[in-house]
Amino acid sequence: MKAVYFAWVRERVGKADEEISPPANVRDVAGLIAWLSARGEEYAHAFENPRVIRVAIDRAHVKHEAAISGAREIAFFPPMTGG
Amino acid sequence: MKAVYFAWVRERVGKADEEISPPANVRDVAGLIAWLSARGEEYAHAFENPRVIRVAIDRAHVKHEAAISGAREIAFFPPMTGG
């Protein structure tokens, strides 16, 4: 699946998007964030406070309990500040 | 003092404005409306339901209890429907 990052999450991770292949035991968004955090310092920094990270699966907002199976694109970003 | 009439009050009275000289015992708006009502059929018709008549003294809204002494211009009209 494709992971995409925005705003300071993107800046901390150091890339706008990437292909990821989490293992089968990573089932929900919270698990995916934990798995990403363990991938390196830049990820650990981006996800150091998982509570503030917002997530969208295939362009729709989801909670951290949401299952990731079948997702094509998972986006991670800070609380929105548009408008 | 000058009396001015608007909308259906004006149409019923049959004029837009007139000079009036109520007697000294007419002290407030309610008394003035009663005095006007007694001036003829057209006034009786215009003021048949005093409760719905709105009044302004010198261009500011007043209640029917307001004193009329010193007033230069008293306006009578239905509830407003602008906007």
Added chain:
Amino acid sequence: MTTRVRVGEEDFDCAAEVAAISKGRRDLGAIVTFTGLCRDEGGRLAALELEHYPGMAEEEIARVVAQARERWPLEAVTVIHRSGKIAPGAQIVLVVTASSHRAAAFAGADFLMDYLKTSAPFWKKEHPINGPATAWVAAKDDDDRAMERWRK
């Protein structure tokens, strides 16, 4: 802190009024406009005729604007209310509010419209398509209830 109030037969240009308020400014965060239009009421109406109390109309609108300014931090307010005969689709009233913050701009404009409806001395008369008969529009309880929202 600018206030513009205008009453008369001429039409207005919302974009020009907004430009007059905002041009060259870098401190405004929000501009809300409300434009009231003449509805044809399902094709029944040929025109609305708006009578007003010259002099008091402008003064009462200015009083309502002053109240709005006391309640919200408004940087600029414009109110234009037309009088005379107005055809369906044409403009009747314009309120523009500008503020640093959107909540003030929205609340100010909403409040101004509710108060204008119930306290500015204007009266609408309907000219129906069929026949010369005309009728004064009755005041709506809804409008009084809308105004009650602000008493707190």
Added chain:
Amino acid sequence: MTTRVRVGEEDFDCAAEVAAISKGRRDLGAIVTFTGLCRDEGGRLAALELEHYPGMAEEEIARVVAQARERWPLEAVTVIHRSGKIAPGAQIVLVVTASSHRAAAFAGADFLMDYLKTSAPFWKKEHPINGPATAWVAAKDDDDRAMERWRK
């Protein structure tokens, strides 16, 4: 029932958007516009930079518009949100609502702005006048509270 949603770098013309909605119509009673502008924050700011999630931004705005339409009888809704670098005084966001009745037009526009602020995927970064340092704007509790008003 028309809905227009646009996201992109180009500026917008509020008057043209209102005309697109209202031209030739005789059934609209009320048009509300909200324009959000870039403030210079007391002279401190050189520009705002707006990042967005292409694709999701448009879809999320369309979802918010659909919710507004379920709650109020809106005849037309237009939402335009800009992205990229925006100078103080320039326009960022436009919401236009049209309805037969003013209460629906006001509530619809107010609701849309609250929801856009907290759910449309846009992020603001500040470019201060002094130095290259930049900072992401933090989400405001105020905005979350504003949104809570509509949960009832």
